[in-house]
Amino acid sequence: MTGFPQASRAAGLARLAAFAPRMGTRYARGRNFDRGPGAHRDVSMLSPYLRWRLVTEREVVATALEAHGPEAAEKFIQEVIWRGYFKGWLERRPGVWDSYRDGLHRDLVALEEDRRLCRAVAAAEAGETGLACFDSWAAELIETGYLHNHARMWFASIWIFTLGLPWRVGADFFLRHLLDGDPASNTLGWRWVAGLHTRGKAYKAEAWNIAKFTDRRFAPREADLCEALPDLAGAEEPHGLPDVAPLRPVTPPDPRIPAALLLTEEDCCPGDFDAGALDLRAVATLAASHLRSPRSVAPHVAAFDDAARADALARLGRDGAALYAGVPDDLARWALRAGARQIVTPYVPRGPLRDWLDAAQPALDRAGIVLAEWRRDWDGLIWPHATAGFFKVKKKIPAILEAAGLD
DSSP states (O other), X not given: OTTSOOOSHHHHHHHHHHHGGGSSHHHHHHTTOOOOTTOOTTSOOOHHHHHTTSSOHHHHXXXXXHHHHHHHTHHHHHHHHHHHHHHHHXXXXXXXXXXXXXXXXXXXXXXXXXXXXXXXXXXXHTTOSSOHHHHHHHHHHHHHSOOOHHHHHHHHHIIIIISOOOHHHHHHHHHHHOTTOOHHHHHHHHHHHHTTTTTTOOOOOOHHHHHHHTTTSOOOOGGGSOSOOOOHHHHHOTTOSOOOOOOOOOOOOOTTSEEEEEEOTTOOOXXXXXXXXXXXXXXXXXXXXXXXXXXXXXXXXXXXXXXXXXXXXXXXXXXXXXXXXXXXXXXXXXXXXXXXXEEEEEOOOSSHHHHHHHHXXXXXXXXXXXXXXXXXXHHHHHGGGTTSOHHHHHHTHHHHHHHTTOO
């Protein structure tokens, strides 16, 4: 993992402490500038640690408030809470994830049948389009597992509207390589650029905007970019978004029932939960990063996942089995061998791991094993408001912080 961040809570906390002085006005002024690999000094680079919850959103927001106060840290806090908004939005509209997953399968089949399109996607992913900014971002993504958020928007817009490539295949390219690749943030970010999330408001990459916010590292001509944005929402989702669904009910752990603890990529701070109250018979970590895509996931993503879960297990002070998310029925077999009647895990939101657990549920039911989850209070404060645009959540931020004990 040379050149990639260390996947440990200690490394995440060190990064948090190092960036704390820049979470205020400096972040607000500089956050939109993509200064290139190794020079992203005005953004936190905490996203991989938040993705695996080696460091939690509440800790990051608390640090920003302590260092700068609510007014100066306002923009930074909003960006952290936006992550929770996207996760909650997808929880409230789970069919949007299903649509992405099933649509990606169709898109990949179409690639196999269309040689021209297959060559165009391969050139884009290899950074061989001839458009300097786009090709540089493709290389940075592959080599570092990271892209600045502004670059992600430009890249997605060019992929969709300039190159005319399927948006889900582009989202899949990101998810396979981003260390912070998150099903909600990634899927909804691409949908936002495409004009599907906020209908009728697709994002157009502008030459002047790229030149300004890359400090003229890149200066594409306007003619190099798309002139008009097609209405993808009208073509793909003519009937609009699905209705908002209630949050999925959670079965809490029962301290009276023999339990097996499962640690996944979704939350590597198990010490925040009361595992000591459980009648714990076994612990395991579950390798699941390969579920991100039907295609090959980058080795650095799997390596970060392995190290993050190992770090979580070490901090827990327990020996644990190493499971692999392969045949879903194996999960019930592991729990039965351990003598457990419930599997306890931090909450797994909508995405490929949730799909795998759903596929494992029939075997768990047959074996009489309950899948119990801890859901963080932080998520419970944000997700009920994530029913429309971010503005609804933004208005609630003072109340969210107060309820989280951060006012």
